[in-house]
Amino acid sequence: MRAEDRTVPAPSADEVKVEQKAIGFNYFDVLQRRGLISGNEPGRVMGIEGAGVVSAIGTNVTDFAVGDRVGYLRSQGAYAETRLIAADLLFPLPDDISFEIAAALTVKGFMAWLCAVRLFEVRVGQTVLVTTAAGGIGSLITRLAAHRGAHVIGMVGSAAKHAVAREYGAADVAVGLDGAIDMVARLTTGNGVDVVFDGIGADTADRLLAAGTVREGGTITSFGASSGWPKADPEAVARRRATVLAPQALAYLKSADELRVAMADVFTLYRSNAFGEIPLTRYALRDAAALHQDVERRTTAGISVLVP
Ligand SMILES: NC(=O)c1ccc[n+]([C@@H]2O[C@H](COP(=O)([O-])OP(=O)(O)OC[C@H]3O[C@@H](n4cnc5c(N)ncnc54)[C@H](OP(=O)(O)O)[C@@H]3O)[C@@H](O)[C@H]2O)c1
Numbered sequence: 001m002r003a004e005d006r007t008v009p010a011p012s013a014d015e016v017k018v019e020q021k022a023i024g025f026n027y028f029d030v031l032q033r034r035g036l037i038s039g040n041e042p043g044r045v046m047g048i049e050g051a052g053v054v055s056a057i058g059t060n061v062t063d064f065a066v067g068d069r070v071g072y073l074r075s076q077g078a079y080a081e082t083r084l085i086a087a088d089l090l091f092p093l094p095d096d097i098s099f100e101i102a103a104a105l106t107v108k109g110f111m112a113w114l115c116a117v118r119l120f121e122v123r124v125g126q127t128v129l130v131t132t133a134a135g136g137i138g139s140l141i142t143r144l145a146a147h148r149g150a151h152v153i154g155m156v157g158s159a160a161k162h163a164v165a166r167e168y169g170a171a172d173v174a175v176g177l178d179g180a181i182d183m184v185a186r187l188t189t190g191n192g193v194d195v196v197f198d199g200i201g202a203d204t205a206d207r208l209l210a211a212g213t214v215r216e217g218g219t220i221t222s223f224g225a226s227s228g229w230p231k232a233d234p235e236a237v238a239r240r241r242a243t244v245l246a247p248q249a250l251a252y253l254k255s256a257d258e259l260r261v262a263m264a265d266v267f268t269l270y271r272s273n274a275f276g277e278i279p280l281t282r283y284a285l286r287d288a289a290a291l292h293q294d295v296e297r298r299t300t301a302g303i304s305v306l307v308p
Helices: 027-033 099-119 136-147 159-167 176-187 204-210 234-239 256-271 285-296
Strands: 015-024 050-057 069-072 082-086 090-092 127-130 151-156 172-175 193-198 214-222 243-245 280-284 303-307
Touching: 015 069, 015 099, 027 285, 050 099, 069 099, 090 256, 099 136, 099 256, 099 280, 099 303, 127 136, 127 176, 136 151, 136 159, 136 193, 136 303, 151 159, 151 176, 159 172, 172 176, 176 204, 193 204, 204 214, 204 234, 280 285, 285 303
Parallel strands: 127 151, 127 193, 151 172, 193 214, 214 243, 280 303
Antiparallel strands: 015 050, 015 082, 015 303, 050 069, 069 090
């Protein structure tokens, strides 16, 4: 990945031109750069979410005007100072939401809301395990679940991230999956947690089912694939009477209306302090390769944004 100068043409009829102010980093970007998602396309501009100001509109565009603040979350080509984007993929950005918070919350805040509110409503008194408590989505789920009154057990990959998970509201923190399995057994006297939110994927759900880490009738929400696509043995799921969910953001954001309503809900949640203060790590856009290296070394925590 390298920085290049390109000329951005005028928008076509259904597009707008956006001067970008903040760009969201997603683990998706790393998986895509490695060729694990959407193939290998030479010259591709990385990134799928950002926020900025409309600087030109196509002749058919009526929803947005020059000077509007906007955000988006599912359009390839975000790692850029200026970009073109279909107007249908934009949502209006309220004045009280900064560009950086929009870039931080658009995919990750939406996923946290989808997993911990819409698909499984975390409630007071429940016990929750978050397997990537120091990750972008995982840290927001941790905050949200703690805010809703759950007891959150956070799992991190290394002791260095212990404090981060606590800062996000995890009441107890375990290092590594074996540590988390032991901790859940101890804290729930062998019964297991009500729900697991898993960003690691691969065989994590199977290992948690085999260890009885999720309670009888409990739920595993596999939202991520940091170490491989998630899978769960149907027999093990059935034996535990468990529910396994594997939500994909885009399946819930198929139209401009769905996107705009969902983002309004996420920002309402943010204003209600459900995500608390969101600490951001900022990288200059030209240093995007350094950010990817840090993520692959697993030295980043929480949410990172690129600033043009
Ligand atoms: N379903 C969807 O629609 C959707 C949408 C967006 C993102 N995602 C997926 O959700 C996951 C999390 O995204 P994010 O933006 O929160 O990423 P992130 O901020 O980079 O967090 C990922 C976390 O996973 C852990 N991790 C990284 N590599 C790992 C490995 N090889 N094995 C085990 N753990 C590893 C790291 O925690 P430790 O170092 O503490 O272990 C890291 O904090 C990614 O897989 C992403 O692709 C899914």
